[in-house]
Amino acid sequence: MIAELGHFALALALVLALAQTILPLLGAELRNGRMMATAAPLALGQCLALASAFLCLMYAYAINDTTVANVVQNSHSAKPMLYKITGTWGNHEGSLILWVMILGICGAAVSTFGRDLPTALRARVLGVLGLISVGFLAFTIRTSNPFQRIWPPAPDGQGLNPILQDIGLAMHPPLLYLGYVGYAVTFAFAIAALIEGRVDAAWGRWVRPWSLAAWSFLTLGIALGSWWAYYELGWGGYWFWDPVENASLLPWLIGTALLHSAIVVEKREALKTWTILLAIIAFGMSLLGTFLVRSGVLNSVHSFANDPERGLFILGLLMFYLAGAFLLFAFRARAMIPTGIFAPVSREGAIVLNNLLVCCITAVVFVGTLWPLFADALFGTKVSVGPPFFNSASFPLVVPLLLAMAAGPLMPWKRAQFMPVVMKLWWVAVIGFAAFFVALLASGQKVLPAVGFAFAAWVIGAAFADIADRTALFRTNLGNAWNRAKGLPRAAWGAAIAHAGIGITAAGIAGMGLAQERLASLAPGQSTTLAGYEWRLEEVRDEVGPNWTARRATITLLRDGAVVRVMRPARRFFPLARQNTTEVAIHTNLIADLYAVIGEEDAASGRAVIRLHYNFLAPWIWLGAGIMALGGGLSLADRRVRVSAPNRATARATTGPRPA
Amino acid sequence: MTPLSRRLLLAAPFAAAALGGAGFYTALQRQRTGAYNPRGVPSALIGQAPPAFDLPPVPESGVEPFAAADLRGLGQPALVNFWASWCVPCVIEHPQLMALSRQGVPVFGIAYKDKPADSLTFLRRHGNPFRRLAQDVPGRVAIDWGVYGVPESYLLDAQGIIRWRYAGPITPEVLEQDLRILLARHAA
Amino acid sequence: MRRALILLLLLLAPLSALALSSPADMLPDPAQEERARALGREIRCMVCQNQSIEDSEVGLARDLRLLVRERIAAGASDAEVKSFLHARYGDFVLLRPPFAWNTLILWATPVLALLGGFGLIWLSRRKAVQPTPPAPLTAEEQRRLAELERVGGGTQA
Structure with missing residues (x-):
């Protein structure tokens, strides 16, 4: 019943999104105030419908509803409740719902906080957001319905991927999606501006906060993913230039350029065409990432099923939004007349240089990521493009x-x-x-x-x-x-x-x-030294968890004979999934991470292989991102953002002059 | 800048996107038809003679071992198969190897990183398709062949030149759709 | 991302422990070991697809790690070790694509992008110096202009 409700909410959201596309866009064209006024309530309604659908799916996961195919494939009754819930978006279908729901929330936010926007601009922005929703909801309902029932119900779920049972990884997609979807909003603003043929400082004042918010979330999301790889995979690596990582880096890079060029639009009314282009590309890169991750055209292994059918659909969406936007750009961008003129050596000039270099880095990442595909198609060769x-x-x-x-x-x-x-x-x-x-x-x-x-x-x-x-x-x-x-x-x-x-x-x-590293084979009681510390293996023993068993080592970390810390790295085994995971022990003092991993044991000699890392300044990588x-x-939180342009004068007038 | 060149410049993103879209579409189509496989890697040894090697027998198997010289000038195409008893897909593949061997195709087996006793048990249970059988416990000869997983099979032509490599189990489909044609092509 | 990669590994080799390489595998000479490590980071682990052999614990990766160390201990140069592996596994094994005619665009990307960017800036600045005259009014606009001039003003509806 709940699943059907969720399915219905999805369909309802699609209908609302369709209305949210047609009525406001048409209304803005016809200058019909009543049609434009439908945008805000429709956006709110769509947001509510999507939130309901998401909650329904979450409920199915929480109660481990084995009549829902998606739950059966991706969850299991033995999972801790927290990971049952976060498992809602740990799969292709669920993550799509999360994506669209965040889009719905952004639409609702634009309609709520955007009261100061010119009516036509707001209607157009919401209309474009509705159009994006339509595409992705159609995709979800057509190819990736998470509410599909199976009968008879499965005895229990199959999905118990232990590596996904981690809070860092669970929070990674929502943050990333907040970033990706934030760029949908700047995209919508760009399209609205192209339709209106006008970009001014007020537009810049709206685009800048959205691109800032998207950028901040994306920064956190990428950092969290990198941190997860660092502590979960047990290799001490933090960035692998994997195609999927690159797919999140591309919108981040373009977003960084957009962030800066939007300042120039806001302050100086220059770089308008360029900023519009960046706003389109930033969202295009988000979509491209979605395409690469879910279509399987690249040699990156990830948990989402690689389905060319779905890939084709996403490619269709990508082309519809991106090529459509570029087409509009080709015809309408000429209308953007820059008024601010600046010398090459100036703040604007520096920002142009920033944009140039960031875009060049983007080009390197883009070409490098897609090169294997390109080389295969053109030269028929299989090549690797890796970190070097x-x-x-x-x-x-x-x-x-x-x-x-x-x-x-x-x-x-x-x-x-x-x-x-x-x-x-x-x-x-x-x-x-x-x-x-x-x-x-x-x-x-x-x-x-x-x-x-x-x-x-x-x-x-x-x-x-x-x-x-x-x-x-x-x-x-x-x-x-x-x-x-x-x-x-x-x-x-x-x-x-x-x-x-x-x-x-x-x-x-x-x-x-x-960073320093030491590999040692130690018997209990023996110790080794690394980076001025003595690492003593005390014992290795069995441990039992809710859905795993483990071998946990106890390593005492000593400095000049005094105990600094006791570290307990473990190797977990998940019998149902027949998988092993490493539980790294990390002791950080913000200057360096002391990082210990336990490897294989030799039953005959009682020795265990221990890998120790001294990662100098490692925490700063993520600290910096934070x-x-x-x-x-x-x-x-700047005043200029909170008090938006049209209301600025009135706000001043009512509150009186403030000591600035 | 003339208005025309500006117009062209503004149309450039669209052209790039359209081109990219067409490219991705082709990639997806090729992926669907199997012409493009992001994970498939061609062998570096195609068109070459096998690397030099001489491997010991699997003890008590009663099957002769072989060396690189034994693959030269057989006068008919042959299959060299790297396998192991611990490899699950090898079980799937085995009936096809049996069928090939019954049809007179010489199948050369190399047991990769396997305990001899386990190899023997496997062959007793599933039958022995191998005309010659050798073992590569350290896995070094496999590296010389460019093997990166088991099962992996190499087709040699009548002169003993490597013509085709298949990484993964030879399923009935692979046997019918690929291998048969290749065997016929290199029959002489 | 990596999670799934590991997943695949585990699918290929269920129950294989996440082993660490043994200290005995390392070269006694720290300088040689350092060289082997740097070299190993440029060699792709064929099974895991997106890791170097230094980062992977698949059996083959370990074999290749040992092989690299053996060769280095035997006095082979980095280039010799690379070409040894290249002859067996092809271009795919090299994480750093070799310079060749068909990787020219790839390696030239930074330069091409920079040149293109500078070209774009140059073009757009040239335009900025000579502002384009406003487009001539369309017939519709002409009519509206005449109307505006006739009425001389208006109020918002």
């Missing part, structure tokens, strides 16, 4: 990007000069060089990590220099600077913090270049 390619091809582009991102925020709009920027940054450069030489000496002449540290210091230092410059920290007394700091727009803080986050991640990556997202969030 991506690292060496993107490195020469990342270097100038990191160099430039320090200078950009210190440049004034319109026209800038090099000398003042040099004057503000020379001491940061000195710190960067110092970091390079210190790292070089301390690491025993490892050049690449030292370069990484230099750039990390440069980027973090420049973010600080930016704030110092804006608060006149070095030119006035501290109290004065403090007052200025309080008055600084949150967007300025957000930008500096996000930039510093990049530097912190860079430091983490550089630090991982100095700080980036924090910067994004802070930027979102």
